[in-house]
Amino acid sequence: QSVLTQPPSVSAAPGQKATISCSGTISNIGNYVCWYQQFPGSAPKLLIYDDNKRPSGIPDRFSGAKSDTSATLAITGLQTGDEAEYFCGAWDTSLSAWVFGGGTRLTVL
Protein backbone atom coordinates (compact mmCIF):
# COMPACT_ATOMS: atom_id res chain seq x y z
CA GLN A 1 0.00 0.00 0.00
CA SER A 2 1.70 3.17 -1.20
CA VAL A 3 1.44 6.44 0.71
CA LEU A 4 0.71 8.26 -2.55
CA THR A 5 -2.19 6.94 -4.59
CA GLN A 6 -2.06 6.68 -8.37
CA PRO A 7 -4.42 4.96 -10.80
CA PRO A 8 -2.92 1.63 -11.93
CA SER A 9 -3.43 2.44 -15.59
CA VAL A 10 -4.32 5.26 -17.95
CA SER A 11 -4.84 5.11 -21.69
CA ALA A 12 -5.31 7.67 -24.43
CA ALA A 13 -4.97 7.94 -28.18
CA PRO A 14 -1.90 9.21 -30.02
CA GLY A 15 -1.87 12.98 -30.26
CA GLN A 16 -4.27 13.33 -27.36
CA LYS A 17 -3.66 14.33 -23.74
CA ALA A 18 -3.21 11.99 -20.80
CA THR A 19 -3.40 12.98 -17.16
CA ILE A 20 -2.14 10.93 -14.23
CA SER A 21 -3.21 11.80 -10.71
CA CYS A 22 -1.30 11.41 -7.46
CA SER A 23 -3.17 11.92 -4.21
CA GLY A 24 -1.85 12.06 -0.70
CA THR A 25 -1.93 14.32 2.33
CA ILE A 26 -0.65 17.75 3.19
CA SER A 27 2.37 16.05 4.80
CA ASN A 28 3.63 14.87 1.42
CA ILE A 29 1.82 16.62 -1.43
CA GLY A 30 2.25 19.81 0.58
CA ASN A 31 5.96 19.52 -0.16
CA TYR A 32 7.56 19.47 -3.61
CA VAL A 33 6.14 16.75 -5.86
CA CYS A 34 8.14 15.04 -8.58
CA TRP A 35 7.32 12.67 -11.40
CA TYR A 36 9.35 9.89 -12.98
CA GLN A 37 9.09 7.92 -16.20
CA GLN A 38 10.34 4.35 -16.29
CA PHE A 39 10.64 2.01 -19.23
CA PRO A 40 11.02 -1.75 -18.65
CA GLY A 41 14.59 -2.65 -17.85
CA SER A 42 15.65 0.96 -17.30
CA ALA A 43 16.14 3.22 -14.33
CA PRO A 44 13.54 5.87 -13.55
CA LYS A 45 14.00 9.23 -15.23
CA LEU A 46 13.02 12.51 -13.60
CA LEU A 47 10.33 14.28 -15.64
CA ILE A 48 9.08 16.94 -13.23
CA TYR A 49 10.56 18.32 -9.99
CA ASP A 50 9.52 21.07 -7.61
CA ASP A 51 5.87 20.43 -8.61
CA ASN A 52 6.12 21.80 -12.12
CA LYS A 53 9.71 22.26 -13.28
CA ARG A 54 11.25 20.24 -16.09
CA PRO A 55 14.88 19.12 -16.08
CA SER A 56 16.93 20.02 -19.10
CA GLY A 57 15.96 17.89 -22.08
CA ILE A 58 12.42 17.09 -20.98
CA PRO A 59 9.97 18.36 -23.62
CA ASP A 60 7.25 20.80 -22.66
CA ARG A 61 4.66 18.16 -23.57
CA PHE A 62 5.16 17.05 -19.96
CA SER A 63 3.79 19.31 -17.24
CA GLY A 64 3.03 19.08 -13.55
CA ALA A 65 0.42 20.76 -11.40
CA LYS A 66 -0.65 20.56 -7.79
CA SER A 67 -3.66 21.50 -5.70
CA ASP A 68 -4.13 20.86 -1.98
CA THR A 69 -3.47 17.14 -1.53
CA SER A 70 -3.37 16.09 -5.16
CA ALA A 71 -0.87 16.42 -7.98
CA THR A 72 -1.26 15.78 -11.67
CA LEU A 73 1.08 14.90 -14.50
CA ALA A 74 -0.18 15.90 -17.92
CA ILE A 75 1.27 14.65 -21.19
CA THR A 76 0.07 16.32 -24.38
CA GLY A 77 0.61 15.26 -27.97
CA LEU A 78 0.88 11.62 -26.91
CA GLN A 79 3.31 9.42 -28.77
CA THR A 80 3.67 5.66 -28.71
CA GLY A 81 7.10 6.24 -27.20
CA ASP A 82 5.42 7.68 -24.12
CA GLU A 83 4.14 4.24 -23.16
CA ALA A 84 5.83 3.65 -19.82
CA GLU A 85 5.29 3.47 -16.07
CA TYR A 86 4.96 6.81 -14.30
CA PHE A 87 5.60 7.39 -10.60
CA CYS A 88 4.99 10.39 -8.39
CA GLY A 89 7.13 11.09 -5.34
CA ALA A 90 7.48 13.55 -2.49
CA TRP A 91 9.12 14.00 0.89
CA ASP A 92 6.71 13.22 3.72
CA THR A 93 7.37 15.45 6.69
CA SER A 94 5.27 13.34 9.07
CA LEU A 95 7.10 10.14 8.20
CA SER A 96 10.48 11.82 7.63
CA ALA A 97 10.65 9.64 4.56
CA TRP A 98 10.55 9.91 0.81
CA VAL A 99 7.34 8.35 -0.53
CA PHE A 100 6.34 7.16 -3.98
CA GLY A 101 3.06 6.40 -5.66
CA GLY A 102 2.38 2.85 -6.75
CA GLY A 103 2.89 3.75 -10.40
CA THR A 104 0.63 4.22 -13.40
CA ARG A 105 0.99 2.29 -16.62
CA LEU A 106 0.32 4.60 -19.57
CA THR A 107 -0.94 2.97 -22.74
CA VAL A 108 -1.10 4.95 -25.98
CA LEU A 109 -3.58 3.28 -28.29
Place this chain on the structure above:
Amino acid sequence: EVHLVESGGGVVQPGGSLGLSCTASGLIFPDYALHWVRQPPGRGLEWVARVSADGLDIFYSASAKGRFTISRDNIKSSLYLQMNSLTIDDAALYYCAKEEISGGGLDFWGQGILVTVSS
Protein backbone atom coordinates in the same frame (compact mmCIF):
# COMPACT_ATOMS: atom_id res chain seq x y z
CA GLU B 1 27.54 14.23 -17.33
CA VAL B 2 26.58 12.67 -14.02
CA HIS B 3 27.15 8.95 -13.68
CA LEU B 4 26.21 6.74 -10.74
CA VAL B 5 27.38 3.13 -10.76
CA GLU B 6 26.22 0.61 -8.18
CA SER B 7 28.13 -2.50 -7.22
CA GLY B 8 28.13 -5.22 -4.60
CA GLY B 9 24.87 -6.98 -5.31
CA GLY B 10 24.41 -10.71 -5.42
CA VAL B 11 22.76 -13.67 -3.76
CA VAL B 12 22.53 -13.86 0.01
CA GLN B 13 20.73 -16.22 2.36
CA PRO B 14 17.90 -15.02 4.60
CA GLY B 15 19.43 -13.52 7.72
CA GLY B 16 22.63 -12.67 5.91
CA SER B 17 24.35 -9.38 5.17
CA LEU B 18 25.39 -7.54 2.04
CA GLY B 19 27.06 -4.23 1.31
CA LEU B 20 26.31 -2.07 -1.71
CA SER B 21 28.44 0.72 -3.13
CA CYS B 22 27.69 3.53 -5.53
CA THR B 23 30.49 5.46 -7.20
CA ALA B 24 29.70 8.87 -8.64
CA SER B 25 31.34 10.98 -11.31
CA GLY B 26 30.56 14.15 -13.20
CA LEU B 27 29.32 16.10 -10.18
CA ILE B 28 30.61 17.92 -7.14
CA PHE B 29 29.84 14.99 -4.89
CA PRO B 30 29.89 16.78 -1.49
CA ASP B 31 27.20 19.21 -2.65
CA TYR B 32 24.33 16.74 -2.93
CA ALA B 33 22.15 14.53 -0.79
CA LEU B 34 21.92 10.94 -1.97
CA HIS B 35 19.36 8.17 -1.70
CA TRP B 36 18.95 4.44 -2.04
CA VAL B 37 15.72 3.34 -3.71
CA ARG B 38 14.75 -0.24 -4.44
CA GLN B 39 12.36 -1.95 -6.80
CA PRO B 40 11.26 -5.55 -6.37
CA PRO B 41 10.89 -7.35 -9.71
CA GLY B 42 7.70 -6.29 -11.44
CA ARG B 43 6.75 -3.85 -8.69
CA GLY B 44 6.95 -0.17 -7.87
CA LEU B 45 9.63 2.04 -6.35
CA GLU B 46 10.34 1.85 -2.64
CA TRP B 47 12.53 4.44 -0.96
CA VAL B 48 15.14 3.01 1.40
CA ALA B 49 17.35 5.74 2.85
CA ARG B 50 18.71 9.27 2.44
CA VAL B 51 21.97 10.85 3.55
CA SER B 52 22.55 14.59 3.49
CA ALA B 53 25.38 16.20 1.56
CA ASP B 54 27.60 16.38 4.63
CA GLY B 55 26.63 12.91 5.82
CA LEU B 56 25.22 14.14 9.12
CA ASP B 57 21.48 13.87 8.49
CA ILE B 58 20.26 10.37 7.74
CA PHE B 59 16.76 9.01 7.29
CA TYR B 60 15.51 5.47 6.76
CA SER B 61 12.29 3.83 5.67
CA ALA B 62 10.48 1.88 8.35
CA SER B 63 11.58 -1.39 6.74
CA ALA B 64 15.24 -0.36 6.65
CA LYS B 65 15.53 1.21 10.08
CA GLY B 66 17.63 -0.85 12.45
CA ARG B 67 18.89 -3.21 9.74
CA PHE B 68 20.39 -1.01 7.04
CA THR B 69 23.07 1.67 7.32
CA ILE B 70 23.62 4.35 4.71
CA SER B 71 26.91 6.21 4.60
CA ARG B 72 29.05 8.20 2.24
CA ASP B 73 32.68 9.08 1.63
CA ASN B 74 32.93 12.53 0.10
CA ILE B 75 36.63 12.04 -0.64
CA LYS B 76 36.00 8.89 -2.65
CA SER B 77 32.72 10.19 -4.17
CA SER B 78 31.04 7.04 -2.97
CA LEU B 79 27.76 6.09 -1.33
CA TYR B 80 27.24 2.91 0.63
CA LEU B 81 24.43 0.76 1.98
CA GLN B 82 25.17 -1.93 4.53
CA MET B 83 22.27 -4.35 4.78
CA ASN B 84 21.94 -6.81 7.67
CA SER B 85 19.33 -9.39 8.68
CA LEU B 86 18.10 -9.64 5.11
CA THR B 87 14.73 -11.23 4.35
CA ILE B 88 13.11 -12.33 1.12
CA ASP B 89 11.20 -9.03 1.14
CA ASP B 90 14.51 -7.21 0.65
CA ALA B 91 15.09 -8.85 -2.73
CA ALA B 92 15.03 -6.08 -5.30
CA LEU B 93 16.95 -3.97 -7.77
CA TYR B 94 18.69 -1.32 -5.69
CA TYR B 95 19.30 2.12 -7.17
CA CYS B 96 21.41 4.94 -5.87
CA ALA B 97 20.05 8.34 -6.78
CA LYS B 98 21.17 11.94 -6.48
CA GLU B 99 18.82 14.51 -5.00
CA GLU B 100 18.16 17.64 -7.02
CA ILE B 101 19.63 20.67 -5.28
CA SER B 102 16.22 22.06 -4.26
CA GLY B 103 15.27 18.74 -2.73
CA GLY B 104 12.31 18.41 -5.04
CA GLY B 105 13.26 15.26 -6.89
CA LEU B 106 15.89 12.62 -7.64
CA ASP B 107 17.50 13.80 -10.85
CA PHE B 108 20.09 11.16 -11.59
CA TRP B 109 19.90 7.42 -11.00
CA GLY B 110 22.31 4.56 -11.35
CA GLN B 111 21.48 1.55 -13.48
CA GLY B 112 20.64 -0.50 -10.40
CA ILE B 113 22.16 -3.57 -8.78
CA LEU B 114 20.27 -6.76 -8.07
CA VAL B 115 20.02 -8.22 -4.59
CA THR B 116 18.60 -11.73 -4.36
CA VAL B 117 17.70 -13.25 -1.01
CA SER B 118 17.33 -16.99 -1.23
CA SER B 119 18.24 -20.11 0.67
